[in-house]
Amino acid sequence: MRHAVKVGDYTVDGSKLLVIAGPCVIESESLCIEVAHALKEITTQLDLPFVFKASYDKANRTSIESFRGPGLERGLEILAKVKEQVGIPVTTDVHETCQVKPASEVVDLVQIPAFLCRQTDLLVEAGKWAKAVNIKKGQFADANIMVHAARKVEAGGCKNILLTERGTFFGYGDLVVDMRNLLWLRQSGCPVIFDATHSVQRPSGLGSASGGRREFVPLLLRAAVAAGVDGIFLEVHPEPDKALSDGPNMVPLNFVAELLAMAKELHAVVRKFCQR
Structure with a gap:
């Protein structure tokens, strides 16, 4: 049975879609403030809970030059x-245990990157200090093992845990989303989030950087909401093609309102006919 999770002042219990969104990486203070204000206005109008996301360090970039x-x-x-x-x-x-405590003093939700979802010390440390933890399922991982990742966080003392699906390796340079994972992740008892932008990533698809197919974001988002997720994760940028990281799979800021309005309406239909 899924249990409710506290993230900031929000309770994530499936009644409203949680939106986690923002630029892939912190490019500048002004960009973060601009995107955060725009996303807050959109989510406020739609009455959707919103958590702003941006990374202070992308430690797993393809190239040392990135x-x-x-x-x-x-x-x-x-x-x-x-x-x-x-x-x-x-x-x-x-990305490292030494980062968890200082990050937890600022952020409301600590995210464990997909490549690190099995790192026991990192997960336990996050459980020790974080108010809430979002664990990304590894591109290499069976969804059924993610319950063990959640238990590692719980061993540190945190019960506010989200699990995020973000696609599975499909050969060497592509990802595919198995929607069955959304059900399997739910069996952990944790709310389930769907990462609609990293799921269209093409790892190292540009040679020295990852590519992506952002045109598939709406399709996969619709499918995930129909499958009954508790929240959605989107990386967003005013000009994705000029972004410094993950541009090919990020959503343009001016498309977010339409995308979230669609997701909200579909979520309401799912709750009406498939009470969980």
Whole structure:
């Protein structure tokens, strides 16, 4: 049975779709403030709970030459400003155990990257310090093992845990989404989030960087909401093709309102006919 989870002032229990959205990486303070304000306005109008996401460090970029972000200290300063000025919860990912405590002092939701979903020390440390934890399912991982990742976080003391589906490796340079995973993840008892943008990523598809097929985001999002997810994750940018990370799979900011309105209406239909 799924249990409710607290993220900031929100209770994630399936009654409303949780929206986790923002740029892939912190490119600048001004960009984060701009996107956060725009997304807050959209989600407020739609009456959807919203958590702003941006990474202070993209530690698994394909190339050593790729932009990684401003780093832990400056990145957390920017996220703190977003939280204070825009009045919303914030999240970011952590990569090492030493990052968990300082990140947890700022963000409302600590994210465990997909490639690190089996890292026991990182998961336990997140459970020790974080208010809530979102674990991305690895592209290599069976959905049924994610219950063990959740138990590692619980061993650290945190019960507010989300699990996120983001696609599975399909050969060497592509991902495919098995919608059955959304049901299997739910068997953990944790609310389930669907990452609609990383799921269309093409790992290392551009040679020195990852590619993506953002035109498939609406299709996969509709399918995931119809399958009964509790929230959706979107990476968003005003000009994705000029973004410094993951541009090919990010959603243009001016398309988000339409996408979320569609998701909200579909979610209402699912709840009407498939009470969970």
